[in-house]
Amino acid sequence: MNWNRRRVLLTGHTGFKGSWLSLWLQNLGADLCGYALQPPTKVNMFEDARVAEGMRSVLGDTRDAGLLQQTFADFRPEIVFHLAAQPSVRKSYEDPLLTYSTNVMGTVNLLEAARHTDSVRVVIVITSDKCYLNHEWEWPYRETDPLGGYDPYSNSKACAELVVAAYRDSFFNPKHGVGIATVRAGNVIGGGDWEASRIVPDTIRAWMKDHPVRLRSPRAIRPWQHVLEPLRGYLTLAESMFEQTVATGEAWNFGPDQSDAQPVEWVVREMAKLWGPGARWEYEQGVQPHEANHLTLDSSKATGRLGWRPELRLTDALAMTVGWYQANMQAGEMGEFTRAQIANYEAKVRANV
Secondary structure, three states, X not given: OOOOOOEEEEEOOOOHHHHHHHHHXXXXXXXXXXXXXXXXXOOOHHHHOOHXXXXXXXXXXXXXXXXXXXXXXXXXXXXXXXXXOOOOHHHHHHOHHHHHHHHHHHHHHHHHHHHOOOOOOEEEEEOXXXXXXXXXXXXXXXXXXXXXXXXXXXHHHHHHHHHHHHHHHHHOOHHXXXXXXXXXXXXXXXXXXXXXXXXXXHHHHHHHXXXXXXXXXXXXXXXXXXXXXXXXXXXXXXXXXXXXXXXXXXXXEEXXXXXXXXXXXXXXXXXXXXXXXXXXXXXXXXXXXXXXXXXXXXXXXXXXXXXXXXXXXXXXXXXXXXXXXXXXXXXXXXXXXXXXXXXXXXXHXXXXX
């Protein structure tokens, strides 16, 4: 599929993953419209990489059904990526109402707008690896495993999965010609993430100030992956759905190689080797809100049916990530550097085909 001039609407384009996907789609020549709130942090990739310069940008809340529907009607997208969300487990404990209203009703509003816009061919809703009912076992979760969620964030993402399933069965069945899918990625890392209570940006902020980073859950195991890995999965899936070469009514995992599921402290130790002098950490004391301790994903379905597989090892992903932040400390403007990382990643993928 040729992305050139394809009309693509992307919610959450001012966030970390949304900024990376926006730049990639711009490189591919897509006619791109973003819909999102203001960037979530004072320092942010959306502004540092000047993402808005290559796209239309609508500032709005997905809970505002009227503005969202008007944006769909005005732009008439063919492909929709829904990334906008309240993305933090810890914040979900502080504000569960915001979490559910954004992650559940925001998804309902998105699907309502899509079903009343006859130009839409593909809808991909990004949820989370945390949508599974977590048994704290060592086996990776498959798309057919039960949904759940202990905390409001994880549970809201499971709810969003159920919303999509109901809309797909009720309004987007195959005879309507619209493909709708959900996608679940691992713990995504990469340059430009400045959200609070995430281990990579927390670590970078601490080391920039020559402070030790405080580790809440040093032994917690996560499926770490560079942001470009799942984004390539989303793009590959969208292409296949647009060309109607795979079943559209499904959920998909895009996770790293199982050997790259590592404890938090292992990740920080590897980052310290890359960062250099001053990189240190300590353990945070006291009771912490509940988070899953062990979580990995089975992506064999995406490999077998889409030909997608992870290309980067975790050490490569960490080197790219630390390199981005160190370049940001020197240059500030990160558009060219980020686009170069995307191009280098694409070249690596092509070389391994």
